[in-house]
Amino acid sequence: xxxxxxxxxxxxxxxxxxxxxxxxxxxxxxxxxxxxxxxxxxxxxxxxxxxxxxxxxxxxxxxxxxxxxxxxxxxxxxxxxxxxxxxxxxxxxxxxxxxxxxxxxxxxxxxxxxxxxxxxxxxxxxxxxxxxxxxxxxxxxxxxxxxxxxxxxxxxxxxxxxxxxxxxxxxxxxxxxxxxxxxxxxxxxxxxxxxxxxxxxxxxxxxxxxxxxxxxxxxxxxx
Amino acid sequence: xxxxxxxxxxxxxxxxxxxxxxxxxxxxxxxxxxxxxxxxxxxxxxxxxxxxxxxxxxxxxxxxxxxxxxxxxxxxxxxxxxxxxxxxxxxxxxxxxxxxxxxxxxxxxxxxxxxxxxxxxxxxxxxxxxxxxxxxxxxxxxxxxxxxxxxxxxxxxxxxxxxxxxxxxxxxxxxxxxxxxxxxxxxxxxxxxxxxxxxxxxxxxxxxxxxxxxxxxxxxxxx
Numbered sequence: 001x002x003x004x005x006x007x008x009x010x011x012x013x014x015x016x017x018x019x020x021x022x023x024x025x026x027x028x029x030x031x032x033x034x035x036x037x038x039x040x041x042x043x044x045x046x047x048x049x050x051x052x053x054x055x056x057x058x059x060x061x062x063x064x065x066x067x068x069x070x071x072x073x074x075x076x077x078x079x080x081x082x083x084x085x086x087x088x089x090x091x092x093x094x095x096x097x098x099x100x101x102x103x104x105x106x107x108x109x110x111x112x113x114x115x116x117x118x119x120x121x122x123x124x125x126x127x128x129x130x131x132x133x134x135x136x137x138x139x140x141x142x143x144x145x146x147x148x149x150x151x152x153x154x155x156x157x158x159x160x161x162x163x164x165x166x167x168x169x170x171x172x173x174x175x176x177x178x179x180x181x182x183x184x185x186x187x188x189x190x191x192x193x194x195x196x197x198x199x200x201x202x203x204x205x206x207x208x209x210x211x212x213x214x215x216x217x218x219x220x221x222x223x
Numbered sequence: 224x225x226x227x228x229x230x231x232x233x234x235x236x237x238x239x240x241x242x243x244x245x246x247x248x249x250x251x252x253x254x255x256x257x258x259x260x261x262x263x264x265x266x267x268x269x270x271x272x273x274x275x276x277x278x279x280x281x282x283x284x285x286x287x288x289x290x291x292x293x294x295x296x297x298x299x300x301x302x303x304x305x306x307x308x309x310x311x312x313x314x315x316x317x318x319x320x321x322x323x324x325x326x327x328x329x330x331x332x333x334x335x336x337x338x339x340x341x342x343x344x345x346x347x348x349x350x351x352x353x354x355x356x357x358x359x360x361x362x363x364x365x366x367x368x369x370x371x372x373x374x375x376x377x378x379x380x381x382x383x384x385x386x387x388x389x390x391x392x393x394x395x396x397x398x399x400x401x402x403x404x405x406x407x408x409x410x411x412x413x414x415x416x417x418x419x420x421x422x423x424x425x426x427x428x429x430x431x432x433x434x435x436x437x438x439x440x441x442x443x444x445x446x
Contacts, residue, residue, distance in 0.1 A: 046367055047325050060310070066289075067316035074309045086297045087283070093290035102270050144269055 002027040005041065005052040007034055008207045009116060009176060011108050012065035012100065013051040014169035019069045019162060020053075021200035023076045027053070035121050066096065069162055081162040092156040095148075095163035103170045106137035111177040120211055135179055142180075145188035155191075168195040172204060176214040197221040225250040228264065228275040230257055231430045232339060232399060234331050235288035235323065236274040237392035242292045242385060243276075244423035246302045250276070258344050289319065292385055304385040315379040318371075318386035326393045329360035334400040343434055358402055365403075368411035378414075391418040395427060399437040420444040 004020070004027045006013035020027055032041055037048045045052045045063045053062040062068045073082045082092050111134050114126040145167065148155045156163040171192060174180050182189040195201060205219040217223040227243070227250045229236035243250055255264055260271045268275045268286045276285040285291045296305045305315050334357050337349040368390065371378045379386040394415060397403050405412040418424060428442040440446040 047321050062313050063317045064320040067313045067320060070316055071309055071313040074312065086294055089297065090285050090290045090294040093293055094286045097287040097290060098270050 001055070001057075003030050003054045003056065004028070005030050005032045005044070005050050005054065007032055007050045008209050009112060009173050009212075010034070010050050011104060011170045011173045012049075014172060014204055015100070015162075015166050016051045016053070016065045016068050017204065018165040018169060018200050019072065019081055021203075022081060022165070022198075023072050023079045025072055025076060035117070066100070081160075081165065083159060083161060084157065088157055092161045092163045095156050096166040099163070099166040099170050103141050103167070107134050107141060107174050107179060108170050110134040111174055111179045115177045115179075116209065116212055131179075134174075135181065138174060138179055139181070139185075142182070142185040142188045145191065146185050147187075149187045149191045164191075164195060168192060168201070172196075172201075176209070176218055177212075178215050193221060193223075224278070224280075226253050226277045226279065227251070228253050228255045228267070228273050228277065230255055230273045231432050232335060232396050232435075233257070233273050234327060234393045234396045235272075237395060237427055238323070238385075238389050239274045239276070239288045239291050240427065241388040241392060241423050242295065242304055244426075245304060245388070245421075246295050246299045248295055248299060258340070289323070304383075304388065306382060306384060307380065311380055315384045315386045318379050319389040322386070322389040322393050326364050326390070330357050330364060330397050330402060331393050333357040334397055334402045338400045338402075339432065339435055354402075357397075358404065361397060361402055362404070362408075365405070365408040365411045368414065369408050370410075372410045372414045387414075387418060391415060391424070395419075395424075399432070399441055400435075401438050416444060416446075 002020075002025065004013070004016065006017065006029055008031065017027075032050050032052075034048070034050060041052070042048050044054065044061050047063070049064075051065055051068065053068050054060065062071055069081065073080065082089050084092070110130050114131050114134075118124040118126055145155065152158065154160045154164050155167055171180060182192075196205065205221075208214070225243075225248065227236070227239065229240065229252055231254065240250075255273050255275075257271070257273060264275070265271050267277065267284050270286065272287075274288055274291065276291050277283065285294055292304065296303065305312050307315070333353050337354050337357075341347040341349055368378065375381065377383045377387050378390055394403060405415075419428065428444075431437070
């Protein structure tokens with residue numbers, strides 16, 4: 001049985017959980033606090049990051065959300081998420097990288113730093129300028145999602161793909177931390193409501209980070 | 224004919240150039256300054272980053288170094304770089320991500336910021352504390368490379384792979400900027416000398432960034 005070392009508000013853990021669930025891969029969860037990783041965890045992943053997926057009986061350890069997703073894409077036929085021809089797959093991977101790297105650096109990481117790490121670890125006051133900037137950049141990303149879903153059925157094309165799950169994973173963490181304002185982003189909002197209502201999303205929306213309650217609308221699939 | 228929009232000291236452009244050359248894919252180069260990207264470039268890649276690979280005649284645009292490398296892995300049989308079974312491929316992708324993300328964040332990005340961007344764009348003095356920290360973290364990464372090449376023939380296993388090129392691309396930029404001290408890292412140094420002596424590496428070592436001369440040993444494949 002697979003065990004996923006994860007963290008509730010890690011967008012890369014969330015992306016991996018969504019992909020595994022969509023593909024029907026069963027796994028247990030083990031929570032890791034990234035600021036308090038043990039030597040044992042560090043031995044599994046010298047980068048000291050979640051997600052790490054482990055099968056202790058088979059002595060297998062898979063590290064890095066994209067490496068994990070590509071692994072199951074190659075070994076599980078069910079529900080392809082990096083699908084289509086080579087060009088379509090390149091477009092899916094471009095968008096996954098856009099959300100994993102740019103959205104994370106622009107929006108999710110500053111929100112996690114200001115609203116979670118400063119509260120739980122550093123015991124410091126959030127920087128309101130940094131929060132305003134993250135929310136401004138979130139608007140630019142949501143505008144791009146408006147454009148994508150206005151021109152295509154799903155983010156990367158005619159079919160739902162890993163790009164949708166990578167984007168929704170980032171947005172769900174930003175939304176938990178109060179960083180998403182849907183005003184003026186009807187298309188993106190409609191797409192996100194569809195993502196939220198998938199069975200794979202439900203366990204994520206139920207999960208709480210102690211000391212940081214999500215806003216009321218967060219887990220409501222209708223809002 | 225492919226045209227690669229790149230930047231001389233961008234490690235992701237370098238990784239892509241190495242992979243394309245190893246696979247025998249011909250391309251022209253077009254230099255983009257990341258701090259001065261045009262609207263036209265932004266339309267090709269909303270993330271406003273190099274590398275971008277374009278075939279104007281075929282109206283194809285590929286964005287993101289890993290998406291480009293995966294594309295040619297799927298479409299060109301020559302010189303597989305993400306090779307082996309699914310587990311070996313997961314190990315290659317884990318290490319690519321380790322160098323693309325961790326080494327870049329720990330070492331290459333701070334060196335580029337302090338030694339290139341501050342000199343050419345911000346006209347500011349480098350922060351010696353940030354430089355010391357980047358070089359300290361470089362030592363930790365080189366130690367891990369020592370361990371990898373002491374236990375395997377190449378970084379990810381018995382065969383040369385994209386992991387070697389991703390790592391060498393990052394190191395080559397850090398080395399250009401004077402951030403690599405090989406003392407105490409004989410294994411890693413031996414591996415890097417082999418990487419440097421490959422024909423695919425030669426054009427990178429010849430290239431100069433105006434205003435920032437590399438140290439004398441940089442392009443010498445024997446040192």
